Amino acid sequence: MSNYKFILSGGGTGGHIYPAIAIANELKLRYPDAEFLFVGASDRMEMDKVPQAGYPIEGLWISGIQRKLTFKNLIFPFKLLISLLRSRKIIKTFKPSVVIGTGGFASGPLLQVATSKGIPSLIQEQNSYPGITNKLLGKKVDTICVAYKGLEKFFPKEKLRLTGNPIRKDLLAVKGKHIEGKDAFKLIHSKHTLLVLGGSLGARRINELIEANLEFFEEQNVQLIWQCGKLYFDQYKQYNTLKHVQVHAFLNNMDMAYAAADVIISRAGAISVSELCIVGKPTIFIPSPNVAEDHQTKNASAVAAKNAAILIKESELDNEFQKQFSDLITNGEKQSELSKNIEVLALVNATRDIVDEVEKLLKNK
Numbered sequence: 405m406s407n408y409k410f411i412l413s414g415g416g417t418g419g420h421i422y423p424a425i426a427i428a429n430e431l432k433l434r435y436p437d438a439e440f441l442f443v444g445a446s447d448r449m450e451m452d453k454v455p456q457a458g459y460p461i462e463g464l465w466i467s468g469i470q471r472k473l474t475f476k477n478l479i480f481p482f483k484l485l486i487s488l489l490r491s492r493k494i495i496k497t498f499k500p501s502v503v504i505g506t507g508g509f510a511s512g513p514l515l516q517v518a519t520s521k522g523i524p525s526l527i528q529e530q531n532s533y534p535g536i537t538n539k540l541l542g543k544k545v546d547t548i549c550v551a552y553k554g555l556e557k558f559f560p561k562e563k564l565r566l567t568g569n570p571i572r573k574d575l576l577a578v579k580g581k582h583i584e585g586k587d588a589f590k591l592i593h594s595k596h597t598l599l600v601l602g603g604s605l606g607a608r609r610i611n612e613l614i615e616a617n618l619e620f621f622e623e624q625n626v627q628l629i630w631q632c633g634k635l636y637f638d639q640y641k642q643y644n645t646l647k648h649v650q651v652h653a654f655l656n657n658m659d660m661a662y663a664a665a666d667v668i669i670s671r672a673g674a675i676s677v678s679e680l681c682i683v684g685k686p687t688i689f690i691p692s693p694n695v696a697e698d699h700q701t702k703n704a705s706a707v708a709a710k711n712a713a714i715l716i717k718e719s720e721l722d723n724e725f726q727k728q729f730s731d732l733i734t735n736g737e738k739q740s741e742l743s744k745n746i747e748v749l750a751l752v753n754a755t756r757d758i759v760d761e762v763e764k765l766l767k768n769k
């Protein structure tokens with residue numbers, strides 16, 4: 405019996421939310437009586453996704469700062485102040501044993517308040533180049549779990565633990581479920597299945613590429629599960645009338661989507677890359693060129709350099725895409741080679757190792 409209480413804070417995009425959910429699920433297995441509270445941003449996707457995963461969430465009125473002078477930036481100090489006050493109240497009422505931050509602006513005020521009150525704290529950084537919130541929090545928290553080497557450039561070395569990224573448990577059990585996955589999406593067994601992932605928000609350039617190649621995919625005997633993003637769904641849902649195309653705003657059953665796929669096209673957000681290593685499918689990465697320090701290209705390059713995935717930059721798509729795709733879809737040997745090589749890169753014990761670090765904080769309290 406434990407009366408531990410955990411606050412998990414992070415969000416804005418799936419890349420910050422799902423690691424927090426994976427950590428909470430593992431904590432719940434070890435401490436079935438523990439209490440959990442998530443803290444996110446009141447207008448972002450965590451407000452839906454966290455309750456769907458079975459946890460309560462409080463939303464803060466907070467957003468990131470933009471690079472140019474906007475109304476949003478002018479009201480930022482007020483938002484921050486109100487979020488800090490709200491975080492103080494949340495912490496005073498809930499009395500967490502440990503707080504865990506997984507990045508994104510909502511975790512800033514909450515961990516700031518928690519650390520100032522001496523509550524044990526841990527952050528998890530998914531990328532090889534840290535986000536601004538984690539960079540600021542690094543000096544204050546007790547433990548920093550990372551997925552890449554070389555982060556002592558940004559964080560105090562003695563606090564760093566190389567654990568990998570926490571991945572939801574159902575995604576660890578995708579192997580051997582190819583037919584189940586195809587059936588879950590009512591797909592034709594004899595056709596190749598392409599899963600298209602634009603990251604948790606969808607990717608405009610990938611959507612344009614897929615739209616322009618719908619006929620090409622049909623010629624290649626390929627059927628598609630196309631996750632286009634909530635923002636773009638109205639624009640692309642018309643293609644659901646085509647027999648070989650399924651357009652989705654967001655996939656709530658990623659395990660089945662990964663299981664169904666023969667080949668995957670994906671953005672290279674850190675959690676997507678970690679998941680793709682675990683599911684071990686032949687993948688073409690099209691990294692976003694619009695993120696800090698071009699970190700998605702770095703994420704994808706690290707995999708491509710090991711002959712474990714194909715990397716096509718957005719600027720090369722027009723010349724390279726059709727050639728590289730048809731080479732891959734018609735070459736079973738190449739597919740097996742990529743699968744075998746990407747699987748080797750998986751860090752399957754990340755969630756366990758992070759929760760071990762949380763336990764150390766509980767014991768040293």
Ligand SMILES: CC(=O)N[C@H]1[C@@H](OP(=O)(O)OP(=O)(O)OC[C@H]2O[C@@H](n3ccc(=O)[nH]c3=O)[C@H](O)[C@@H]2O)O[C@H](CO)[C@@H](O)[C@@H]1O
Pocket residue numbers: 417418419420422507530531601602603604605631653654655656658671672673674675676677679692695699700
């Ligand atoms: C544009 C942007 O700022 N992207 C960042 C964001 O990406 P993003 O939020 O896209 O995050 P990731 O690619 O890392 O992870 C996406 C997560 O959402 C899940 N998912 C996705 C689509 C879907 O339909 N269903 C679903 O469940 C995936 O399984 C995965 O768990 O956070 C990542 C981790 O900090 C960063 O590396 C990315 O650069």
